[in-house]
Amino acid sequence: MLKGTQSSRVCTLADLMLILWQSLQAHPGLWRCLNSNFSHLICGLCWPIAICQTKKNLSLLDNNKKKDCTERTYLSLASILHKVLSGNNIVLKTINEIIGLFDLPLPLSQGDKLWGGRFSGSTDPIMEMLNSSIACDQRLSEVDIQGSMAYAKALEKAGILTKTELEKILSGLEKISEEWSKGVFVVKQSDEDIHTANERRLKELIGDIAGKLHTGRSRNDQVVTDLKLLLKSSISVISTHLLQLIKTLVERAATEIDVIMPGYTHLQKALPIRWSQFLLSHAVALIRDSERLGEVKKRMSVLPLGSGALAGNPLEIDRELLRSELDFASISLNSMDAISERDFVVELLSVATLLMIHLSKLAEDLIIFSTTEFGFVTLSDAYSTGSSLLPQKKNPDSLELIRSKAGRVFGRLAAVLMVLKGLPSTYNKDLQEDKEAVFDVVDTLTAVLQVATGVISTLQVNKENMEKALTPELLSTDLALYLVRKGMPFRQAHVASGKAVHLAETKGIAINKLTLEDLKSISPLFASDVSQVFNIVNSVEQYTAVGGTAKSSVTAQIEQLRELLKKQKEQA
Known part of the structure; x- marks a missing residue:
């Protein structure tokens, strides 16, 4: 039991966080009543805050407010947390009095656990908080039920369950699924976790028959099956969402194929290109990411259920039945590897990292x-925000957030790699950390891809500004290519073109304003037809090789990407 004296005392913030955590565990309604920021704090940050042991003078509500209303109780707890975090001073009664005041649950004994037969006494409350994963892994509720239904059928086939028992278990699991969905x-x-939550509820619904469901099954093979599902x-x-973004890029490229803009290397003007070439460069990178996602999903489709704690299943469970019921492509080859491998998590996070690199670049x-300095595109108001001080500002926050989320995803990958790198064989509790990381990345990608699609689909292209930026020096390479076509080796032609650029700069004129005499002073190969070089459309149209920026090449890219999109959608 939580310790407290019989008189008012100074209480640590850790004590208060523990009280809040216990209430959260006991009553999921707290999620709806606490401010979302507090919920995130309790689930994700309460442990480091508790370690701080920051002492505050706290004061609690009078007894006449006790047990008035469950939601009122939750809101009172939220109010206390707000005051503590704001640094306000109030007086706190003993922890035991608070527990009585709010009718909070006391710590469980070890014997109340699924694994409690070996233990006596109670789990340390802070250890209880550290060990619990239900706040995170209740996201697995539906797939956990799917896995249990399949396993129950396998138990019935193996003779462990009667047909009547199977029907009761399946009916109970369906009821639990309905409760989660509502x-x-x-x-x-x-x-303690989603597995114990569902099993506890099943026992409440159908009695001791529920205890048969876990026969021969371990949470080790259960959780990895859930996670894969x-x-x-x-x-x-x-x-x-990714394919929709790619489609948006491709279709926009098709619509705006005649828009020409400067291409850049080192953030300096290099060559004229089609705006479509720019869009398709990002679409092609994202297609690779889509292919990688499909490969990860394919390798992930290996069934671990039936591997037990580490040695396998001793009850002649039909794993082929499990595979078919849960729609896996194959069955794991080795039980020890099956319950501990998290390659699929690392692979997904790695693909997500590459995907975020590409989205960050876009x-x-x-x-x-x-920017005002470029002015090539204008973001829709729907994906922009303003400044609290500067009324003229229109900030590209959507794009900045996409860019910043890349670092978040990178960090999640690094965290999981660090967890895995020091583990011995089979299951270790360290693996509990994989879910928070991968769930966060899934949510991040889902949001980012939808925002990116919205940005691209509503983007305004400022064709006039792009055309203004197509300055003559962009055609310097074309001048060298002119000489190459006259028979000059490229290295010499490159030097000659460079001299023409320098001469134009010396005279303070654009390179296309040099006279024929000026150019002949650099090379006698220059003739009157050199004037055709200084044409932006002609420049772009010479890049006809596969993958180039000529209209024919860009059109071919669009058609090929459409075919790839069709193929990817069929496989998704």
């Missing part, structure tokens, strides 16, 4: 192009 499932303090579905959602390009 948001009325009540998480209790004893629910959820991520397979998540990849499909991500792929759908965002950076558009941020630059949208």
Whole structure:
């Protein structure tokens, strides 16, 4: 039991966080009543805050407000947390009095756990908080039920369950699924994780028969099965959004194929290109990401269920039945590897990292192009924000957030790699950390891809500004190519073109304003037809090789990408 004296005392913030955490575990309604910022704080940041042991003088509500209303209780707890974090001083009663005041649950004994037979006494409350994962992994609720339904059928086939018992278990699991979908499932303090929560509720619904469901099954093979099921579905959602973004880029490239702009290297003008060539360069990179997602999903489709804690299943469970029920492509080859491997998590996070690199590059390009200095594009108001001080500002926050989210994803990958690098064989509790990382990345990608699609689909292209930026020096390479076509080696032609650039700069004129005599002074190969070089459209149209920026080449790219999109959609 939490310790407290019989008189008012100074309480640590850790104590208060523990009280809040216990209430959160016992009553999921707290999610709806606490401000979302507080919920995030409690679930993600309460442990480091508790370590700080910051002491504050706190004062609590009078007893006449106790047990008035469950939601009122939650809001009171939120109010206390707000005051503590704001540095306000109030007087706190003993922790035991607070528990009585709010009717909060007391710590469980070890015997109340699924694994409690070996233990006596109670788990340390801070250890309880550190060990619990239900706040994060309740996201697995539906797939956990799917896995349990399949496993129950396998148990019935193996003779462990009777047909009547199977029907009761399946009916109970369907009821639990309905409760989760309606948001009325009540998480209790004893629910260490999603597996124990569902099993506890099943026992409440159908009695001791529920205890047969876990026969021969371990949470080790259960959780990795759940995670694979959820991520397979998540990849499909991500792929759908990614393909929509690619389609938006491709169709915009087709519509605006005649728009020409400067191309840049080192952020300096290099050659004239089609705006479509720029858009398609990003589409091609994203197509590779789409292909990688499909490859990860394919390798992920290996069933671990039936591997037990590490040695396999001793009850002649039909793993082929499990594979078919859960729609996996194959069955794991080795039980020890199956329950511990998280290659699929690392692969997904790695692909996500590459995808975010590509999205960050797209965002950076558009941020630059949208500046007043460039003015090539204008973002829709729907994807821009303003300044609290500067009324003229229109900030590309959507793109800046896409760019910044890349670092978040990189960090999640690094975190999981660091968890895995020091583990011995089979399951270790360290693996609990994989879910928070991968769930966050899935959510980040889902949001970022939709915003990126919105930005591209509503973007205004300022064709006039692009044309103004097509200055004659962009054709310096064309001048060298003119000499190459006259028979001069490229290295000599490059030097001659450079001299023409220098001569124009010395005279303070554009390179296309040099006279024929000026050019002949550099090379006698220059003739009157050199005037044809100084034409932007002609310049772009000479790049006819596959992948080039000539209209014919860009059109071919568009058609090929459309075919790739069609193929990817069929496989998604």
